[in-house]
Amino acid sequence: MEWRLLTLDQKDGYYIQSVYEAVARAVTETHAPNTIILIYPESPYVCIGIHQELEKEVDVEYCNQHSIPVVRRQTGGGAVYLDSNQQFYQIVVHKDDPAVPLGVEPFYSKFLQPTVNVYQHFGLPAVYRPINDVLIQRRKASGNGAVTFDDAIVLIGNVIFDINTEVMVNVLKVPSEKFRDKMVQSLEKYMTSFRRELGAVPDRKTVVDRLVEEYQKLLGVSLAPGELTALENEYLSGIIARLESDQWLHKTSQRRERLLSLVKAKCTKVAGGVMVCEASHKADKLIRITIETAHGRINDILISGDFFYEPAESLEKLENELIGMKIRKKVLAEKIDTFLEKEGITLAGVTAKDFVEAILRAQSKVKR
DSSP states (O other), X not given: OOEEEEEEEEEOHXXXXXXXXXXXXXXXXXXXXXXXXXXXXXXXXXXXXXXXXXXXXXXXXXXXXXXXXXXXXXSOXXXXXXXXXXXXXXXXXXXXXXTSOXXXXXXXXXXXXXXXXXXXXXXXXXXXXXXXXXXXXXXXXXXXEXXXXXXXXXEEEEEESOOOHHHHHHTBOOSOHHHHHHHHHHHHHHBOOHHHHHSSOOOHHHHHHHHHHHHHHHHTSOOEEOOOOHHHHHXXXXXXXXXXXXXXXXXXXXXXXXXXXXXXXXXXXXXXXXXXXXXXXESSSEEEEEEXXXXXXXXXXXXXXXXXXXXXXXXXXXXXXXXXXXXXXXXXXXXXXXXXXXXXXXXXXXXXHHHHHHHHHHHHHHHX
16 A cells, blocks of 8 residues: 655644644545655744643743743643654554554554664664653653544654753743752653764764665555645644644643632632642553542542543543542442443553542542
């Protein structure tokens, strides 16, 4: 089956986080073949996951002062600083294509093998680690996420040439400077790059050519160089406009704006018997719960974090389903399990049990 190669060079963050959806629409409609996009940032930006709360994750004031835009992407995962020291790949494939294995982990495992092989080509001991990481000596060397648009599956990831640790930490929201110092140490311990491993940065064209070669080996095809079609460019313009809007950027917090306005601390008394509390639960990925409770029941709830949950727009529906529920482990587990199965939700990095645990942690603060 034909695969197309789009080499788009440098673009801004809004373009980078929009083009894969435009292509995915065309692939779904069979107006375009399966496509691999190679692209990298022309200027720095901060990218946050689709389920994250901007104000909890990003130091917006710092970003404004340094003219660093914040872009909410359309996949899960955490907030990250991105610049021209990365090379992105975006794989867009029809979900019914024989190249697509069944299951989330087999999909990542297969399509991240070229990333592993590129690092290995330069003599580095890269390995794939479930669910979506590439590691070199236990340090993360590639960030990846996947999202489904109708009948197209998209994998987005990067090869890291170098890391600006100072800026990466400054753009993130942290509780104190002491915590910021610890985060620098953590990044240096658990993240890596070509420069760190080799002492120098390889030529970008060499890396890109190697990626193309590895994808061709993986797929058993010759990638046909191409360009965006007129239809894809039309889709792209509309998607960029959406991602540039304040409504999209603040979409998670706006979903429960009233609830978030009540949180003054980790647990706040609103009225007699009514409490608003916040808690986090760390599985493979983080779940943050903000909850309003009254007499052991959920009045309102916001679920956010860096987990992967598809379809993304169904997360609000889960929140609405939980309103009015008794906060009991068995009751919540049955409700969430039933909902996820009925709606055909795909999770990665968390399980239904993790959502229950996060809610119970928030409720436990009410009892203190």
